Amino acid sequence: DTAVSQTPKYLVTQMGNDKSIKCEQNLGHDTMYWYKQDSKKFLKIMFSYNNKELIINETVPNRFSPKSPDKAHLNLHINSLELGDSAVYFCASSQVPPSKLGEQFFGPGTRLTVL
Amino acid sequence: KNQVEQSPQSLIILEGKNCTLQCNYTVSPFSNLRWYKQDTGRGPVSLTIMTFSENTKSNGRYTATLDADTKQSSLHITASQLSDSASYICVVNRITNAGKSTFGDGTTLTVKP
Secondary structure (H helix, E strand, O other): OOOEEEEOOEEEEOOOOOEEEEEEEOOOOOEEEEEEEOOOOOEEEEEEEEOOEEEEEOOOOOOEEEEEEEOOEEEEEEOOOOHHHOEEEEEEEEOOOHHHOOOOEEOOOEEEEEO | OOOEEEEOOEEEEEOOOOEEEEEEEOOOOEEEEEEEEEOOOOOOEEEEEEEOOOOEEEEOOEEEEEEOOOOEEEEEEOOOOHHHOEEEEEEEEEOOOOOOEEEOOOEEEEEEO
16 A cells, blocks of 8 residues: 555666656645655755646756656656766655645655666 | 755764754745655655744654744654664745745764664
């Protein structure tokens, strides 16, 4: 009965490859997020979708493209992977945005290593 | 600039002892402040959420305080346990329609037997 799940948990790949990370939530939430946590443990928001519509798009390279086929899924596709993309990527969801006291639930994370 | 600063960066205490973690912020206009616990290899888990009008909120052995005037918050852990070893992240949200949160870089707590 995992609330927010991500696959894969670990991803090791070569520079220049294209890869995808999948996220699913079974909480019935309307809003989903992607965060990047680098080696310094700093969490940074990348994207946020509300009911399949993009509402936050931080300054990330356009090699990163989120896709939300339905409101329970938010996948992250990364083209032409670079060394600096190595990090842990967290998916999260909430019923309402955090500014409105929405409780955010995080997935277990996907550790991406680019060689 | 909207920022969240946490201190100390890391802390080691003995099991059974109390500790206090600090969070100072400049995020404005303020909506709410959250404390999260992040175990190694896992996603953050919410401990407390506090709004402007709340001074104290408890969750078991965790007690968060908020002084909205001085823009400071603390997380007090009572009678620490080995399982409290984790990173504790302070997050502040603005009054906006978007979901942009400002994260602190966390305090790593190690509880030793």
